[in-house]
Amino acid sequence: xxxxxxxxxxxxxxxxxxxxxxxxxxxxxxxxxxxxxxxxxxxxxxxxxxxxxxxxxxxxxxxxxxxxxxxxxxxxxxxxxxxxxxxxxxxxxxxxxxxxxxxxxxxxxxxxxxxxxxxxxxxxxxxxxxxxxxxxxxxxxxxxxxxxxxxxxxxxxxxxxxxxxxxxxxxxxxxxxxxxxxxxxxxxxxxxxxxxxxxxxxxxxxxxxxxxxxxxxxxxxxxxxxxxxxxxxxxxxxxxxxxxxxxxxxxxxxxxxxxxxxxxxxxxxxxxxxxxxxxxxxxxxxxxxxxxxxxxxxxxxxxxx
Amino acid sequence: xxxxxxxxxxxxxxxxxxxxxxxxxxxxxxxxxxxxxxxxxxxxxxxxxxxxxxxxxxxxxxxxxxxxxxxxxxxxxxxxxxxxxxxxxxxxxxxxxxxxxxxxxxxxxxxxxxxxxxxxxxxxxxxxxxxxxxxxxxxxxxxxxxxxxxxxxxxxxxxxxxxxxxxxxxxxxxxxxxxxxxxxxxxxxxxxxxxxxxxxxxxxxxxxxxxxxxxxxxxxxxxxxxxxxxxxxxxxxxxxxxxxxxxxxxxxxxxxxxxxxxxxxxxxxxxxxxxxxxxxxxxxxxxxxxxxxxxxxxxxxxxxxxxxxxxxxxxxxxxxxxxxxxxxxxxxxxxxxxxxxxxxxxxxxxxxxxxxxxxxxxxxxxxxxxxxxxxxxxxxxxxxxxxxxxxxxxxxxxxxxxxxxxxxxxxxxxxxxxxxxxxxxxxxxxxxxxxxxxxxxxxxxxxxxxxxxxxxxxxxxxxxxxxxxxxxxxxxxxxxxxxxxxxxxxxxxxxxxxxxxxxxxxxxxxxxxxxxxxxxxxxxxxxxxxxxxxxxxxxxxxxxxxxxxxxxxxxxxxxxxxx
Numbered sequence: 001x002x003x004x005x006x007x008x009x010x011x012x013x014x015x016x017x018x019x020x021x022x023x024x025x026x027x028x029x030x031x032x033x034x035x036x037x038x039x040x041x042x043x044x045x046x047x048x049x050x051x052x053x054x055x056x057x058x059x060x061x062x063x064x065x066x067x068x069x070x071x072x073x074x075x076x077x078x079x080x081x082x083x084x085x086x087x088x089x090x091x092x093x094x095x096x097x098x099x100x101x102x103x104x105x106x107x108x109x110x111x112x113x114x115x116x117x118x119x120x121x122x123x124x125x126x127x128x129x130x131x132x133x134x135x136x137x138x139x140x141x142x143x144x145x146x147x148x149x150x151x152x153x154x155x156x157x158x159x160x161x162x163x164x165x166x167x168x169x170x171x172x173x174x175x176x177x178x179x180x181x182x183x184x185x186x187x188x189x190x191x192x193x194x195x196x197x198x199x200x201x202x203x204x205x206x207x208x209x210x211x212x213x214x215x216x217x218x219x220x221x222x223x224x225x226x227x228x229x230x231x232x233x234x235x236x237x238x239x240x241x242x243x244x245x246x247x248x249x250x251x252x253x254x255x256x257x258x259x260x261x262x263x264x265x266x267x268x269x270x271x272x273x274x275x276x277x278x279x280x281x282x283x284x285x286x287x288x289x290x291x292x293x294x295x296x297x298x299x300x301x302x303x304x305x
Numbered sequence: 306x307x308x309x310x311x312x313x314x315x316x317x318x319x320x321x322x323x324x325x326x327x328x329x330x331x332x333x334x335x336x337x338x339x340x341x342x343x344x345x346x347x348x349x350x351x352x353x354x355x356x357x358x359x360x361x362x363x364x365x366x367x368x369x370x371x372x373x374x375x376x377x378x379x380x381x382x383x384x385x386x387x388x389x390x391x392x393x394x395x396x397x398x399x400x401x402x403x404x405x406x407x408x409x410x411x412x413x414x415x416x417x418x419x420x421x422x423x424x425x426x427x428x429x430x431x432x433x434x435x436x437x438x439x440x441x442x443x444x445x446x447x448x449x450x451x452x453x454x455x456x457x458x459x460x461x462x463x464x465x466x467x468x469x470x471x472x473x474x475x476x477x478x479x480x481x482x483x484x485x486x487x488x489x490x491x492x493x494x495x496x497x498x499x500x501x502x503x504x505x506x507x508x509x510x511x512x513x514x515x516x517x518x519x520x521x522x523x524x525x526x527x528x529x530x531x532x533x534x535x536x537x538x539x540x541x542x543x544x545x546x547x548x549x550x551x552x553x554x555x556x557x558x559x560x561x562x563x564x565x566x567x568x569x570x571x572x573x574x575x576x577x578x579x580x581x582x583x584x585x586x587x588x589x590x591x592x593x594x595x596x597x598x599x600x601x602x603x604x605x606x607x608x609x610x611x612x613x614x615x616x617x618x619x620x621x622x623x624x625x626x627x628x629x630x631x632x633x634x635x636x637x638x639x640x641x642x643x644x645x646x647x648x649x650x651x652x653x654x655x656x657x658x659x660x661x662x663x664x665x666x667x668x669x670x671x672x673x674x675x676x677x678x679x680x681x682x683x684x685x686x687x688x689x690x691x692x693x694x695x696x697x698x699x700x701x702x703x704x705x706x707x708x709x710x711x712x713x714x715x716x717x718x719x720x721x722x723x724x725x726x727x728x729x730x731x732x733x734x735x736x737x738x739x740x741x742x743x744x745x746x747x748x749x750x751x752x753x754x755x756x757x758x759x760x761x762x763x764x765x766x767x768x769x770x771x772x773x774x775x776x777x778x779x780x781x782x783x784x785x786x787x788x789x790x791x792x793x794x795x796x797x798x799x800x801x802x803x804x805x806x807x808x809x810x811x812x813x814x815x816x817x818x819x820x821x822x823x824x825x826x827x828x829x830x831x832x833x834x835x836x837x838x839x840x841x842x843x844x845x846x847x848x849x850x851x852x853x854x855x856x857x858x859x860x861x862x863x864x865x866x867x868x
Contacts, residue, residue: 032751037380041457042788044473048452081545082373083523092545148577156584163582164571165547253573255546267372268751 001296005289012285019281020070020274024063027265027273034079034268053079055270066274075278076271080264086275089260094279097244097256100172104179105234105241112184113230116191117223123196131188138185146181147251150174164253175252179245183237187230195226224298231298235291239284360566361866362550363848365590366582367859369574370545375526376511377449377456382770382857385508389858390551390568391534392511395423395442395490396502400852400860402667402774404502408437408512408535408558409490412505418497418810419467423505425488430556431514432539439484441512447477448518449509458509461772465498497810499669500775507773511535537563537862548572564850564865583843589866590844590851590859596724599652599841607843613857614665615770615838616658616779619717619732620792622763623831627712632704634830637764639697640739641732642690647836650731651724655836659683661826663837665855667774669812669819674776678820684827685834697739709740718746719766720753728766728835757791767791770838770857776819777806783822783831794831 035041035049050056053076054065069076075086119131154174155163162171198204199222207217244258257276264272295302368383376388397407406412409423429437449456449463450472463469463480471479481493494501504510514533521531529540537559538551549570553563573579576593583591594602602608621628621637628634643657656663660683666674678684686693698708706712717732719725729745736743748756757765769789771778781787784803785795799822806818826832840857851864 030751031755032749033755036751036754037457041380042460044452045455045457045459048455052453052455077523080372081527082378083375083525083527151578151581156581159585162587163578163585164573164587165544249546251575251578253547253571253575253578255544255572259546259574266751 008289015285016278016281020067020278023274023277024066027270028059032268034270053077070278075275078269078272080267080269080272086271089272090257090275090279093255093257093260094243096166096254097249097258098242100175100254100256101179101241101244103172104176105183105238107176107180108183108187109234112187113191113227116188117195119188119192120195120199135185135188138181143178143182143245144247144251146178147248150178151251166254175248175254178248179241183241186233190229190233191226194229195222198222198226228295228299231291231294235287236284239280239287243280243283361564362567362569363565363861363864363866364569364571364588365861366571366573366579366588367592370572373526374532376508376513377454379508380457386858387549387570388508388511389860390536390538390862391540392508392536394506394508394511396506398506398854398856402855403671404506407506412502418499419494421492421494421501423490425490426558429535429558432534432554432556434556437512437535438487439490440487441514442490443482443484444515445513446482446510447472447480448513450477450480456509462504462507462509465494465496465501467493467495469495496807499810499812499815500773500777503773503775538568541567546572562863564863565861568861589848590842592840592842594841594843596652596654599654602843603653607845608841609844609853610653610839610841611853612656612664612855613770613838613840614663614774614855615768616661616663616834617655617768617836617838618661619833619835620757620765620767621833622760623793623795624760625763627706630704631829632700633706636697636700636704636739637736637741638830638833639685639693639700640735641833641835642735643685643687643835644690646728646731650727651836654839654841656839657687658834658836659685659687661823661832661834662776662779665774666771666776666779668776669816677816678823694738701739709742712741714742714744715763716744716746717764718748718753718756718762720750721747722750725766760791760793765791767832774855777803780819780822783826792832796825796829796831799825
């Protein structure tokens with residue numbers, strides 16, 4: 001197990017390095033730059049800015065400087081939000097996204113798994129059809145539509161929920177609903193199909209024949225096997241959700257990390273593009289390792305090599 | 306049996322569901338909160354007009370998170386709106402658009418126009434209570450020239466000050482800005498600048514506190530605690546991406562006239578979200594109104610449209626055929642139905658542009674520049690499109706392209722935001738009327754700006770919103786060597802007129818030179834003005850005593866909230 005984790009970490013470092021390198025050169029190939037504005041700033045000012053942030057150096061040297069700093073944990077200063085370091089921005093905004101995203105994932109799991117099970121157990125019945133319809137809607141409707149409908153209904157018309165910021169617990173309700181809709185639907189569908197699969201297995205029939213109660217067979221035998229696909233999905237999903245959604249954060253004015261991903265690219269804020277990309281890549285890799293370990297716990301037959 | 310299972314599953318779901326909610330806020334009482342939610346909900350909805358503690362906080366929306374609120378670094382209008390409430394320059398612009406005293410109570414200019422002396426008020430203080438003196442202005446203005454700071458507006462606001470060239474290369478003390486004593490600031494210019502007063506009121510030249518900048522570096526303007534200011538309000542809380550809360554500055558010289566306890570700038574990015582916040586009453590004024598709502602808002606008492614100094618225009622690449630021909634340029638210009646573009650396509654959020662310089666620019670005698678242009682007549686009669694179109698066809702024939710025959714296909718390059726695409730489609734249609742085949746090229750903004758600057762286009766969208774109301778701020782754009790002269794318009798007469806406007810001290814002569822420049826520009830069709838910019842916004846009638854300026858600023862400092 002330890003050996004496995006060590007191996008995965010080694011691999012992760014290489015992956016993150018590859019992602020960082022690719023991103024660095026790709027973003028520099030895109031036209032534009034961080035110091036462009038509709039009104040031309042004087043050549044002296046541009047030159048001074050480029051000198052200050054080392055953008056006047058040859059690209060490969062910039063790359064070496066960046067990687068050198070990143071290895072020591074220095075991700076540089078943001079080029080657009082002057083006076084803030086990239087680390088500062090991520091540390092300030094990630095917890096907000098993580099809180100909203102984390103709650104959404106919890107909601108998705110606590111709703112999706114039971115509802116998926118129910119749909120499987122009630123296969124072909126009315127409840128199953130109802131859940132399927134809801135699940136299909138959840139997957140098909142884009143989040144900005146959900147956000148706008150929620151905002152219009154509960155914010156502007158009924159005036160039940162606050163629409164701006166994250167000042168009280170009530171502010172969380174609409175973003176969490178919007179964020180958890182898709183994963184809930186997805187988990188429901190995953191759970192339903194894998195549960196159906198498991199319920200048809202021989203060992204379930206054997207358990208029933210042996211006189212194991214329905215409750216025990218469901219929780220001890222069926223759920224444990226059926227949940228594996230959900231675990232696979234939850235890992236990366238968690239990484240994406242806790243780093244924030246651009247759309248949801250924009251519409252509900254949530255000071256999270258989601259907007260920074262897009263904002264950094266649109267503004268050619270090179271250091272922030274690098275910082276957020278490396279952060280997300282690392283998080284996804286970590287989640288995948290965690291998923292593997294959870295696999296092992298859920299299903300001891302799986303061997304980690 | 307199965308029923309039992311389902312019941313159990315549902316029960317677990319509910320328990321988990323509740324505990325998940327608990328993680329979000331600080332409520333662990335589960336169901337109890339449910340009953341409170343409806344009453345608290347209405348409380349929250351009233352937030353826009355004050356907080357529960359009886360403080361009068363005005364809640365508004367001007368834009369998303371400003372990139373910076375460091376006066377030296379800011380170049381955006383939303384940042385400018387923040388600075389306006391946090392800082393006060395030597396001079397200010399009053400409600401009528403005229404220069405007024407600010408931190409300086411009086412000021413005078415020497416006869417040769419080269420020496421400006423400002424006399425500061427007694428007992429000026431920073432928001433932290435420490436004294437503010439003329440030396441603070443010296444420090445701040447030198448900082449603007451510091452290459453390490455790389456202020457985008459340095460040249461605009463200080464380029465005419467003696468010693469600027471040396472200062473920008475690093476020798477800051479060469480800048481001829483001297484504090485004769487704690488209350489007297491003397492500025493020596495290298496060339497006369499009759500509008501230097503407007504610059505002294507420009508946010509870039511706000512005083513900033515040396516102590517906090519020395520202690521916190523560039524980061525001083527990113528946190529409320531270190532953001533020391535001298536204006537009517539100071540930043541008491543800043544949650545980037547959420548809101549900036551400003552509190553009344555008790556150390557401000559005119560604090561007695563300030564009625565609000567605070568202003569909350571909601572950093573809402575999405576127009577639909579800000580509209581919802583306005584409708585729910587959480588925010589009393591929003592700048593970002595969804596354009597699809599405009600038809601239903603027009604005519605409402607709370608919907609405002611007000612001009613700002615700026616023009617939406619087209620750049621024609623004068624280095625390329627066929628735009629070298631004046632008649633072609635004029636034909637293209639006259640074939641545009643500006644009234645239709647501004648009032649129908651742009652839903653009245655713009656006004657048809659008959660001149661290059663629209664409303665809000667101030668002539669040397671304090672009147673509207675546009676009123677005195679072309680002998681009081683518009684250059685292009687926007688109300689007679691039929692006549693203009695006939696003229697356009699004739700001009701094109703004169704240029705040897707009757708009905709567009711022989712004219713090469715041309716491209717219009719623009720980025721895609723606001724009404725740009727709609728205008729592009731309209732141009733395609735409008736120019737087809739005179740036989741011009743137009744291709745539209747939509748480019749991402751970041752790529753568009755360098756393309757336009759480098760002249761890699763035939764025709765391109767362009768626009769300018771003024772920094773200060775002196776006409777030279779926009780007319781300078783068309784000078785041969787100007788960095789923003791994207792169309793590469795080069796006319797010796799024009800440059801000469803602009804040079805005259807710079808060197809003369811006589812207001813009348815200066816006004817004449819500026820008008821002459823615009824005459825030449827319009828006669829030569831050096832660029833194609835299409836529409837004047839307006840600000841349009843929603844504002845509740847509960848707000849009293851605020852005003853909007855042609856600079857694109859909302860002045861809330863002396864506002865009040867009517868109950």
